[in-house]
Amino acid sequence: MASVSKLLLLLLCTYLHTLIAHAGDDLRSYKFLPVGSLKSAAVSCSLPKVAPSSGVVTVPLHHRHGPCSTVPSTNAPTLENMLRRDQLRAAYITRKYSGVNGSAGDVEGSDVTVPTTLGTSLDTLEYLITVGMGSPAVTQTMLIDTGSDVSWVQCKPCSQCHSQADSLFDPSSSSTYSAFSCTSAACAQLRQRGCSSSQCQYTVKYGDGSTGSGTYSSDVLALGSSTVENFQFGCSQSESGNLLQDQTAGLMGLGGGAESLATQTAGTFGKAFSYCLPPTPGSSGFLTLGAATSGFVVKTPMLRSTQVPSYYGVLLQAIRVGGRQLNIPASAFSAGSIMDSGTIITRLPRTAYSALSSAFKAGMKQYPPAQPMGIFDTCFDFSGQSSVSIPTVALVFSGGAVVDLASDGIILGSCLAFAANSDDTSLGIIGNVQQRTFEVLYDVGGGAVGFKAGAC
Structure with a gap:
């Protein structure tokens, strides 16, 4: 009985402290x-809340250092290190927009859902999805980025690539892989492109100074139980900067440009997508292509x-x-x-x-x-x-x-x-x-x- 009274007294004191602290509010x-909760500790992984429905594919998102991550990690980056890299990205975006006059710009006016994961185990706070690439499909864990258009995965042979948890994608082992020619329309839409042995070469540059380059290609992309035929992506064969420190297989672009996953699949799934970014390493979110707008x-x-x-x-x-x-x-x-x-x-x-x-x-x-x-x-x-x-x-x-x-x-x-x-x-x-x-x-x-x- 005495212990119960002490507990009640403790709860009462806590409540009074709260009232005093916010008096008048x-x-x-x-x-x-x-x-x-501020320390993001997690020991188990919870599934995304999205209920399955016909014609919808759910792909989860996870924290890099959490139990949901498919990418193993040993040393978690400090918050200070992540924020330094984040500052470089923000400065780069601002520079890209410096030529836009006045404001943010002018308004322009069957689903696929993929789970998303917060990517802290890949040395950033970016989010991850797991997809399949090629025929037969090879599992690839990729960052998602609404600020990028060109998607890419590391490919064999790779002259300068980072180690990754997933198997390296081998174009020669996929029966549906094809490299774009230098004269193709897909090659022409790239902002930074080149030509090597009649094959289209792409280059991507990121806000933290990282770069990647390789052959611009197409293959079958598996998103859960749905597939995207002739998905255009970069077969990365050389990287520099912070990309060499990551453990992901690549990046999935969700930007508004012609090369992005969202734009490539708009004709199939519709011109809308959505995602939910999970708050903790032990929780999952999702990415949906063709999201309902109601x-x-x-x-x-x-x-x-x-x-x-x-x-x-x-x-x-x-x-x-x-x-x-x-x-x-x-x-x-x-x-x-x-x-x-x-x-x-x-x-x-x-x-x-x-x-x-x-x-x-x-x-x-x-x-x-x-x-x-x-x-x-x-x-x-x-x-x-x-x-x-x-x-x-x-x-x-x-x-x-x-x-x-x-x-x-x-x-x-x-x-x-x-x-x-x-x-x-x-x-x-x-x-x-x-x-x-x-x-x-x-x-x-x-x-x-x-x-x-x-x-x-």
């Missing part, structure tokens, strides 16, 4: 999460740039903290933003970030400040805490779309999971941390981006 304006209450217009067609743009208009809209001038958001699964952290205009940081700190006064970490300058000391309460954060997009972020999309480690651009004129980026647990719809045909909370 609506508790619904805060989210509560255990400190252990059922998304929260939608915002999709902005497209004819100069940089790979990216899917949106217009962020406001930010709410603890249910209160911050006083940020509309002009601060005029450069627009893009949705990017390959960038980790959301980049905000400097004016908007300063307002967000100040408001968030005001709602976190019960926790001592901690030293900045890399690009994170709003950090807290959670020592001795079993759980923490954090102010809610919502992103408000054009068309009245309000996206109330999950707690996983607000705090990373012990810091506010946002970063500031150098000014208000640089392109904003909605990174994958803020997209976690949402089904994010890319309705290319309808010109909209949708959000559905709690999908994975």
Whole structure:
């Protein structure tokens, strides 16, 4: 009986502490999460929430270092290292967009679902899917990236490639493999191309300085139980930079360009796809081609740039903290933003970030400040805490779309999971941390981006 009384007293004290800490605030304006969840520990793998249906193929996404990952890993990269690489990618995207005049650009106006996995075991926070390539199909674990168009896998023979968990794809062992000629239409659409022995050669360059090159080819792609005939991809035979440190078989491009998986399959599955990026290493998400566009209450217009067609743009208009809209001038958001699964952290205009940081700190006064970490300058000391309460954060997009972020999309480690651009004129980026647990719809045909909370 005495032990029960002590337990009740402890619970009462905890409740009173919460009330005192948020005196005058609506508790619904805060989210509560255990400190252990900030460390992303996981011992088992949960399956994606998507229910199977006829004509739909589900392929899961996983954390690289978690139990769901099909790619074994030994040394997990530090958060600081991942953020340094992320900063290079964000800077590269901004440079690519520097020639776009004024804003994010002009609006342009049977399913396949593939599970997705957060790729922390591949030295980044990118997400992974597992597909089959060739005939017979060879299992390949690939990063997904909405900021890239050209898909590629490492192929035999490879003069400079990284070691990978899956078997190296051997074109000579696939009865359906074909290399494109230098004069083919597929070769002509590549931005960076060459010719060797009458075969089309491609080159890809990434924001962190990595490059890859090889023969541009086609073969059968297996997505779960569905197949894509004559799928165009790069057979990578040489790489440089951080690509040599990865353990994946390659990359699957989901951008808006002609070479991407989404564009190549639009005629079969429709001009819409969606994904849900899982929040923890022990959970799975999914990638769906031909996604249903109904059922998304929260939608915002999709902005497209004819100069940089790979990216899917949106217009962020406001930010709410603890249910209160911050006083940020509309002009601060005029450069627009893009949705990017390959960038980790959301980049905000400097004016908007300063307002967000100040408001968030005001709602976190019960926790001592901690030293900045890399690009994170709003950090807290959670020592001795079993759980923490954090102010809610919502992103408000054009068309009245309000996206109330999950707690996983607000705090990373012990810091506010946002970063500031150098000014208000640089392109904003909605990174994958803020997209976690949402089904994010890319309705290319309808010109909209949708959000559905709690999908994975």
